[in-house]
Amino acid sequence: MRIVHTSDWHLGRSFHQVGLLGAQVQFVDFLVDLVRAEGVEAVLVSGDVYDRALPSPDTVSVLADALTRLVDAGAQVVLTSGNHDSAIRLGFASDLLARAGVHIGASLANVGTPVLVGGVAVYPLPYLEPAVVGPGLGVAERSHAAVVRAAMDRVRADVAGHDLPSIVMAHAFVAGGTSTESEREIAVGGVSVVPSEVFNGVTYAALGHLHRPQWVRDDVAYSGSPLAMSFGEADQVKSVSLLDVTAGGVIVEAIPTPVPRRLAVLRGDLADLLADPSLQWARGAWCRAVLTDPIRPLAAYEQLSRRFPDLLHLEFAPRGGPVHTTTRYAARVPSARAELDVCCDFLAHVRAGATATDDERAALADALDASRTARAEADDEGLADAARGVA
Numbered sequence: 001m002r003i004v005h006t007s008d009w010h011l012g013r014s015f016h017q018v019g020l021l022g023a024q025v026q027f028v029d030f031l032v033d034l035v036r037a038e039g040v041e042a043v044l045v046s047g048d049v050y051d052r053a054l055p056s057p058d059t060v061s062v063l064a065d066a067l068t069r070l071v072d073a074g075a076q077v078v079l080t081s082g083n084h085d086s087a088i089r090l091g092f093a094s095d096l097l098a099r100a101g102v103h104i105g106a107s108l109a110n111v112g113t114p115v116l117v118g119g120v121a122v123y124p125l126p127y128l129e130p131a132v133v134g135p136g137l138g139v140a141e142r143s144h145a146a147v148v149r150a151a152m153d154r155v156r157a158d159v160a161g162h163d164l165p166s167i168v169m170a171h172a173f174v175a176g177g178t179s180t181e182s183e184r185e186i187a188v189g190g191v192s193v194v195p196s197e198v199f200n201g202v203t204y205a206a207l208g209h210l211h212r213p214q215w216v217r218d219d220v221a222y223s224g225s226p227l228a229m230s231f232g233e234a235d236q237v238k239s240v241s242l243l244d245v246t247a248g249g250v251i252v253e254a255i256p257t258p259v260p261r262r263l264a265v266l267r268g269d270l271a272d273l274l275a276d277p278s279l280q281w282a283r284g285a286w287c288r289a290v291l292t293d294p295i296r297p298l299a300a301y302e303q304l305s306r307r308f309p310d311l312l313h314l315e316f317a318p319r320g321g322p323v324h325t326t327t328r329y330a331a332r333v334p335s336a337r338a339e340l341d342v343c344c345d346f347l348a349h350v351r352a353g354a355t356a357t358d359d360e361r362a363a364l365a366d367a368l369d370a371s372r373t374a375r376a377e378a379d380d381e382g383l384a385d386a387a388r389g390v391a
Contacts, residue, residue, distance in 0.1 A: 001118040002038055003167070004031070004075075005241040005252075007046035007208030008225035010084065012059035015286065016312035020227060021062060023260035027226045028066040030258050031240070035073040038242060042117040043075050046208030046223070047082025047127055047171030049090060071101045076117050080105040081126040082171040082208055105169065108136045112154030114166070120245050121164045123155045123202070127171040131369065142369070145194045148172055156201040165245050168199060171208040176216040182229035183211055196220050204243065204250045213239050213254060226257040231288040231313065234263035261286045261310070267317075270297045274307055288313040294320055339368050 009027075013020050034040065050059060070077050079102070081087040091106030098104075103115045105124025114121035128147040134140065137150040148170060159166045172194045173179070196216050199205040205220040211233060213224030223241045228234065239254040264282035266273050267290040273279065287308045291300055296316055305311045343364045344356040356364070 001042075001120060001245055002040045003042045003044060003117070003120070003243040003245055004034065004040050005044050005046070005206040005221075005223045005243055006031070006226060007171070007206075007223050008048045008082070008211055008229075009045065010048055010051040010225065010227075010229060011062055012055050013051040013227075013229060015229065018286070018312065020260070021058060023227055023258075025062060026258050026260065028062065028069065031066070032069045032073050034240070034242075034255060035070060035075045040073075040075050040242070042120075042122065043070055043077045044122065044124075044167070044169055044206050045077070045079040046169045046206050047080045048084045048208060049079055049082065050085050052084060053086035053089065055089075067097075067102050076101040076103065076115075078103045078105065078115050078117070078122050078124050078169065080124045080169050080171060080208070083127045083129075085127070087126055108133050111137075111151045112158050114158060116164075119164055121159070121162065121166045123158070123166065123168040125151050125155075125168060125170045144172055144192050145198065148194045149198050152198050152201070159201060165204075165247060165250070166202040167204045167206055167243075167245070167250075168202045169206045169208070170194075170199070173209055174199075174207060174216050174220065174222075177207075177210045177222060178212050178214060180211050180230060181232040182225075183209060203245070206241075212236055213241070219250070221252065227260070228263055231263055231265055234265050234288075264288070264308075266290070266308070267292065269293045270300055270303065274303060279308075282308055285310065287311045289315075291316050292319050294318050340365055343368070 009024065011021070011024055031043065035043065049063065067077055079090065081090045085106075087106040091104050094104040094106065103124065106126045108126070111125060112123065114123050125148070128144065128151060130139070130142045130144060130147050133147055134142060137147055139146045139150045152168070155166075155168055173192045174194045174196050176196055199220050203219065207216070207220065207222045210222045211225040211229055213222060213236070215221045221241065224236070224238060226238055226240060228236065228238060238257045238259070240257060242253045242255050244251040262281075262285040264285040264287045266279065266282060266287055268276075270291055270293055273289060287310055289304055289308070289311060291297065291314070296318070297303070301311065301314050304314065340361065344361060347356050347360065
């Protein structure tokens with residue numbers, strides 16, 4: 001049978017303040033056409049369906065329309081919650097939706113119970129926050145490796161009872177994967193990394209979280225996000241994975257997805273960027289410019305935006321010296337830095353270079369972990385409060 005593996009739709013996301021919802025609707029159109037043209041029987045979305053726990057009404061409508069159209073096109077849909085999603089919101093009415101062919105893996109209670117699609121057993125694992133789900137899985141260790149391993153033990157126990165091809169869906173940072181600057185850090189101190197051998201015992205692991213399409217090993221893969229979420233993804237060919245599943249294994253083909261705008265990362269002196277004829281193609285692209293002039297040019301943004309109307313980001317990296325800027329400290333923090341490193345850098349900044357001690361790093365790691373857990377719990381509790389009229 002044929003299955004599409006995709007992930008990280010991030011419905012409602014913006015790209016440097018430019019809304020992507022229109023491009024995401026185009027992706028849905030593409031996906032529906034692919035299902036019809038290739039006779040796809042199931043579409044798997046491995047987490048981060050929404051970009052935020054509280055999606056806007058327009059964003060919810062896009063997902064509702066996508067699910068209806070995919071089912072009407074002949075495919076069952078299996079979605080799992082990611083670290084950007086609210087599990088309780090995404091999983092609303094999941095039992096009822098399953099009767100229509102939409103299966104939502106957002107509950108720990110269903111881990112290890114397959115969705116049977118044709119002759120394939122699909123095991124959807126929601127995003128597993130160690131501090132939240134550890135007790136339910138009987139795990140004391142607060143790491144993603146521990147909770148995913150415990151969840152996979154449930155999956156393997158069920159797989160042992162049948163001879164069907166098996167696919168597990170998981171949203172995690174698996175060792176060997178390459179990240180980009182657009183993924184949200186899911187843990188600190190290295191406890192986010194899940195070894196690939198955790199997924200032994202299944203035919204294929206359909207992963208989500210990392211936005212670059214990539215293979216971790218020959219049966220464990222990320223489909224990547226269908227759209228670029230940062231300029232760090234300018235060199236990537238975005239795609240969905242078309243799986244041909246047989247009793248002998250899985251054959252995977254990457255199907256490129258529509259590109260709403262090309263991305264251009266322009267680097268050089270202002271005069272060169274303004275005059276270089278080879279950059280004419282970038283006039284129709286979303287642009288990031290890095291100016292290397294030794295002295296910051298006046299009105300640089302205005303000059304560049306006249307040639308490149310969709311200049312979305314400008315930064316300065318002068319040759320031969322540090323950047324001199326009057327912007328706030330927060331604006332100078334690289335977006336790809338891990339949260340713990342950002343905290344430690346700021347501590348060193350306010351203490352005139354004195355770096356964080358091991359004890360201070362451990363305390364900050366605990367605080368970040370507690371904050372992340374509290375935020376996840378607050379997202380889910382907010383829905384119940386709203387229903388009671390509390391919020």
